[in-house]
Ligand code: HEC
C-alpha cells in the first residue's frame with residue numbers, strides 16, 4: 177500500500193521518468209540530503225554579522241549576573257549541546273556533566289535537556305526539503321518560531337541567563353545598555369549593520385541567529401550516500417536504515433532532519449530532579465520529534481535527558497510499542513497512535529544504532545574565541 181503510494185507520487189512528480197526513478201525514490205523513501213541554508217530576507221548573512229554573533233554567543237555580558245553565555249549550555253566540545261540531563265544556568269559553575277550549583281542556591285534546574293544548536297537553522301524542514309526560516313519551530317514544545325525570536329528567550333529566563341537580581345521587564349534593556357557602553361561592540365554592530373547601525377535587541381538577536389546558521393552539517397556520510405555515493409555507508413549501515421524503516425521509526429523521524437517537527441505523546445517518564453511534572457506541549461505530555469543527526473554527541477536523550485544511551489532509547493520504544501505508557505500521569509489512551517505501530521525487534525537494535533553513525537558529522541565550527549569584548553571569561557563560569 178505504502179510502496180504503491182510512493183510510486184504514484186514519484187510518477188506524478190517525475191512524469192515520464194522510467195521505473196528506475198520510482199524505485200530509487202522508494203528505496204530512500206522520505207529522505208533527501210540537507211539542502212542549503214536559507215536566511216530570512218530581513219537578516220541576510222555577512223562575515224561581519226557572523227563574527228559579531230559568535231562573540232555574543234560566547235560573552236556572559238548577556239546574562240544578568242555576567243556568569244552565563246549561550247556557550248555555557250551549547251558548547252562546541254559537546255557539539256553545541258550538553259552532556260548532562262538538565263541544564264544549570266545562573267549561579268552555577270563548570271561545563272557539561274561537571275557543572276554544579278554554587279552554595280546557597282535558589283535557582284532551579286532548567287526543566288529540559290539542551291538541544292544542539294547545530295542544524296537548528298533547518299528546523300521545520302519538510303520531506304521535500306522546504307522550510308521557512310521566519311517560521312522555524314524552536315524548543316521541545318515548538319513554542320517559538322525562528323532563531324531570531326528564540327535568541328532573546330534564554331536571556332529573559334530566570335534559570336538560564338537572567339538570574340534573580342534583575343526583573344524580566346528590565347533584563348533586555350540592561351543587556352542592550354551594557355553593549356551600547358562597550359567600545360568594541362559599538363564598532364562590531366556598526367560594521368555588521370551598516371544600514372541601521374543600532375545596538376538594540378533586534379540586531380542582537382539577528383547577529384546571534386546569523387552565526388547559528390553557520391552551524392550546519394550537510395555533509396554527513398548519509399547525505400553523501402543520498403547524493404549517489406554508494407560507498408559512503410557500509411552494507412550493515414544500509415541494513416540498519418532498512419530496519420529503521422521496517423520498525424516504523426520513519427513515521428515521525430522523516431525528512432532530511434529525521435524529524436516531522438510535530439508534537440507526539442510517547443509517555444516518557446519524568447526526571448526526578450524536577451519538583452513539578454513537565455507536561456509538555458499544552459499539557460498533553462507531547463514533545464517535538466527531535467532530529468537524529470549528530471546523536472553521537474548529543475546524549476543524554478529525550479526532552480529531559482532521562483535516557484543515557486541509544487540502546488536505552490530503543491528499549492524504551494520496544495516497551496511503548498505495546499501501547500503502555502511509562503509515565504503514570506499519561507493514560508494509555510493518550511499515547512500517540514503512530515507510536516503503537518512501532519515494530520522493533522531486539523536483534524535489530526544494534527543495526528539501527530550503527531545506522532545512526534552515518535548521520536554524525538564532525539565538520540562544524542569548533543573554534544572558541546580567545547577573548548570576548550566584555551573582557552569577561554569566555555563562555556561564562558565554565559572553568
Ligand atoms: C542554561 C542553559 C542554556 C543557556 C544559557 C542557553 N540555552 Fe539554549 N537551550 C537550552 C535548553 C535546556 C533548551 C531546550 C529548552 C526547551 O525546549 O524548552 C535550549 C534550546 C535552544 C534552541 C532550540 C533548538 C531547537 O532545535 O529547538 C536554540 C536555538 C538555543 N537553545 C539557542 C540558545 C542561544 C542563542 C542562547 C544564548 C542567547 C542559549 N540557547 C542559551 C539551554 C540553554
Ligand code: HEC
Nearest residue numbers: 423425428440444463464465466477478479493512514515
Ligand atoms: C510517534 C512518533 C515517533 C516514532 C514512531 C518514533 N519516534 Fe523517536 N522520538 C519521537 C519523539 C516525540 C521523541 C522525543 C520524546 C520525548 O522527549 O519525550 C523521540 C526521541 C527519539 C530519540 C532521542 C533523540 C534525542 O536527541 O533526544 C531517538 C534516538 C529516537 N527517538 C529514535 C527513534 C527510533 C529508532 C524509532 C523507531 C524504533 C523512533 N524513534 C520512533 C517521536 C517518534
